[in-house]
Amino acid sequence: MKPAPFDYHRATSVADAIAVLAASEGSGKLLAGGQSLVPLLSMRMAQPTVLIDLNGLTDLSGLGDRSGLGGPGASADGPPTDGSTGSVRFGSMMRHSELCRQTAHPLAAEMAGWIAHTAIRCRGTIGGSLAHADPNAECPALALVCDGRITVQGPSGQRRIAAADFFEGMLQTTLADDEILTAIDLALPARWGFAELARRQGDFAVVLAAVAELDDGWRVVVGGVDSTPIRVPAAEAALDSGVDGAEAGRLVETQIVAYDDIHGGASYRRAMAAELVRRACDMAFSQAAPSAGETGAVKSQP
Amino acid sequence: MNTVAVNLQVNGRSVSAAVEPRHTLADVLREQLGLTGTHLGCEQGVCGACTVLVDGEPVRSCLMFAVQIDGASITTIEGLADADGTLHPVQAAFTECHGLQCGFCTPGFVLTAVHLLADQPNPDRETIRRELSGNICRCTGYVGIVDAVELAGRRAAEAEGGGS
Numbered sequence: 001m002k003p004a005p006f007d008y009h010r011a012t013s014v015a016d017a018i019a020v021l022a023a024s025e026g027s028g029k030l031l032a033g034g035q036s037l038v039p040l041l042s043m044r045m046a047q048p049t050v051l052i053d054l055n056g057l058t059d060l061s062g063l064g065d066r067s068g069l070g071g072p073g074a075s076a077d078g079p080p081t082d083g084s085t086g087s088v089r090f091g092s093m094m095r096h097s098e099l100c101r102q103t104a105h106p107l108a109a110e111m112a113g114w115i116a117h118t119a120i121r122c123r124g125t126i127g128g129s130l131a132h133a134d135p136n137a138e139c140p141a142l143a144l145v146c147d148g149r150i151t152v153q154g155p156s157g158q159r160r161i162a163a164a165d166f167f168e169g170m171l172q173t174t175l176a177d178d179e180i181l182t183a184i185d186l187a188l189p190a191r192w193g194f195a196e197l198a199r200r201q202g203d204f205a206v207v208l209a210a211v212a213e214l215d216d217g218w219r220v221v222v223g224g225v226d227s228t229p230i231r232v233p234a235a236e237a238a239l240d241s242g243v244d245g246a247e248a249g250r251l252v253e254t255q256i257v258a259y260d261d262i263h264g265g266a267s268y269r270r271a272m273a274a275e276l277v278r279r280a281c282d283m284a285f286s287q288a289a290p291s292a293g294e295t296g297a298v299k300s301q302p
Numbered sequence: 303m304n305t306v307a308v309n310l311q312v313n314g315r316s317v318s319a320a321v322e323p324r325h326t327l328a329d330v331l332r333e334q335l336g337l338t339g340t341h342l343g344c345e346q347g348v349c350g351a352c353t354v355l356v357d358g359e360p361v362r363s364c365l366m367f368a369v370q371i372d373g374a375s376i377t378t379i380e381g382l383a384d385a386d387g388t389l390h391p392v393q394a395a396f397t398e399c400h401g402l403q404c405g406f407c408t409p410g411f412v413l414t415a416v417h418l419l420a421d422q423p424n425p426d427r428e429t430i431r432r433e434l435s436g437n438i439c440r441c442t443g444y445v446g447i448v449d450a451v452e453l454a455g456r457r458a459a460e461a462e463g464g465g466s
Binding site for chain 1: 367
């Protein structure tokens with residue numbers, strides 16, 4: 001239960017981290033919060049030659065403004081001019097505890113509160129959780145439900161990846177071996193809801209559900225039923241046409257295929273997904289609906 | 303074996319150590335600094351026994367490498383009581399409420415509770431249970447532990463508010 005030996009490099013900048021990572025030719029690992037990586041090292045399921053510590057990179061830990069400007073790797077996107085709700089940019093090294101405290105994106109704060117325990121949230125980061133890509137974790141579902149745009153940097157520069165194209169499978173993403181996740185932009189929903197079933201407080205979810213009303217309609221995301229969190233387009237379209245949460249939940253149950261494991265069979269997971277979507281919708285519908293001219297008002301969130 | 307020099311404050315004392323990168327904070331506290339009050343249960347972040355405070359925040363010391371903590375301030379269970387042996391109020395409440403049996407999980411519970419009471423004075427039992435949910439005790443069940451934290455919180459609130 002002790003990690004195999006490795007070299008330790010405290011990154012001084014994103015460029016420095018990329019250089020060391022690229023030089024390791026796939027045998028290096030990035031260390032963010034370490035709350036999933038360190039157990040893997042201790043169990044020797046991962047044995048990197050070099051560990052590149054991102055914890056000194058304070059420019060990755062901040063919160064951008066709603067326009068998506070500012071913060072790490074500032075994008076060329078201007079502030080929204082079309083009355084849309086805009087988005088919030090999170091640096092990849094923002095810790096879950098800070099994600100809970102921030103008020104710029106209430107759904108992110110709500111979902112972060114469900115992540116593990118205080119001691120884990122004090123270290124774990126949003127970027128680390130996204131890169132780890134556990135399908136039962138909150139951050140990947142958050143990314144998907146808010147049309148997340150993930151910024152990564154590598155030796156050949158920066159690219160943006162839609163969350164829908166980022167999660168490939170269980171613990172697998174399209175992040176390349178020599179790339180670093182530096183930020184994520186999350187659309188700010190007008191209304192939103194979240195519900196989760198876990199065996200004990202702080203455990204990974206058995207099933208979780210998030211709904212968000214974005215500028216072009218509803219998003220319905222379920223985690224814990226497949227190898228990545230999934231959207232359920234039929235339920236989204238139904239919500240757009242005005243059905244209630246119970247009906248959206250019923251559609252989810254008929255649309256998804258879940259897996260069996262010791263924590264729950266497929267039919268149980270599908271039934272729970274239906275119920276959690278219903279609860280998430282109830283939470284969303286209890287929030288004030290955005291009226292014309294008032295779209296994007298952060299103050300409309302509870 | 304390559305080592306890295308780190309300087310840190312442990313329980314208010316400046317300490318220098320040469321650490322192997324693969325050694326966790328818990329390893330170094332226990333084996334190099336002799337602070338064996340920090341207990342290692344699962345070594346994978348589940349049991350909470352190794353919880354210490356790093357710059358005032360609770361951290362699993364099995365999930366952080368010692369090489370990462372250069373310049374940080376650490377509080378372990380050994381740093382809570384006064385120099386004359388007077389127990390920290392949370393420790394005192396644990397003894398009064400039978401909040402421990404074998405004592406293995408206790409350091410992690412106490413440090414988690416110290417942080418909780420600093421962050422949310424006088425929490426209710428539901429809050430206490432939620433905040434202690436990351437710590438596992440295999441002896442007692444949790445009633446005595448929750449009683450202890452509730453008592454320590456109530457006493458702190460009474461001292462603060464002059465009994466109002």
